[in-house]
Amino acid sequence: MKKLNRYISFLTILFLFVLMLPLHSSAQxxxxxxxxxxxxxxxADLLLFNVTITQFHGSPKTAFDRHKEQESFLTRLLISENIAEENIYTNPVNISPMRRQQDGSGYETRQNVTIRIDDVAQFEAMQITLIENGFVNFSGNFTSSMxxxxxxxxxxxxxxxxxxxxxxxxxxxxxxxxxxxxxxxxxxxxxxxxxxxxxxxxxxxxxxxxxxxxxxxxxxxxxxxxxxx
CATH class of the missing domain: 3.30.110.170 (Protein of unknown function (DUF541), domain 1)
Incomplete structure (x- = not known):
């Protein structure tokens, strides 16, 4: 009986010691x-040239056809400027109904193209060419190859x-x-x-x-x- 009591006392002390460990640790x-x-x-040794092709017309077919004309022109320009294919990022053409305050209801196309180039002079010349051919929505931002x-x-x-x-x-x-x-x-x-x-x-x-x-x-x-x- 005494051995059992001593064993129970030992377990009780051990249990209390284990309970106090987190308290001791948190205090320390x-x-x-x-x-x-x-x-x-x-x-900043690179430029990201962002071009948005967009057309608006009352007829969806006319808006789309005009959009494709600008898309074809931009494609030819990039080829003539020797822009590598891996430096051109684009998404499909989107066309949706749109109402403009001045033009009324119609359809608007939109397509974003990002071109990575490393020559500022080329960037400036391309902007002028785009403006001369009806492009009005583009911008440039510096980035780095590193x-x-x-x-x-x-x-x-x-x-x-x-x-x-x-x-x-x-x-x-x-x-x-x-x-x-x-x-x-x-x-x-x-x-x-x-x-x-x-x-x-x-x-x-x-x-x-x-x-x-x-x-x-x-x-x-x-x-x-x-x-x-």
Missing amino acids: YMQISVSGTGEVEAE QKEAADEALALAVEDAKMKAEILAKASGKEIIDIITIEYGTRSEVSPRSATAMYVMEAADSSLLQFRQTITVRERVNVVFTAN
Whole structure:
């Protein structure tokens, strides 16, 4: 009987000890949750030329036929400019009923085409040709062939930024960083253009703002949870 009582007492003490472990652990360690940001500038050595082909007419057939005429012209222009097929991105023609305040009811076609080029002079000349042939909806944006490498570097900097912030918070609390519990990361990079000065990135016409060196800023963000004691 005494042995049984001692055994029960031992189990009770062991059970209480196990219950107290999380309390002891939570009293010893703290969690620090911070966000980190990393930014890297990459040389903007490419242009994305966005062209929207659109036609409006009361007859759907007329709107579509006129659209195909512009599509054929753009195709011939891209071939004559030696734009590689892998640098042309397009989607099918969309046609839908539309009511315009000035033109009334009719049908509108729409097709988006994106062209990747690496020559500013070619970009400027193509714009003039398109305007002369009835195109009115297009734009250009800088991008970089090194965007993926810049994003990887920015991501590493974002983690370092989070760690630095956590160490400051831990030190201010009289603690030290022990380990990382979790890292939350969205897969979408933020990219924004930025213009620097005094250097050429591509051949451009004299007295053009595009003669100045162009860069894009690639930005990554992470949320990191650290433990400290």
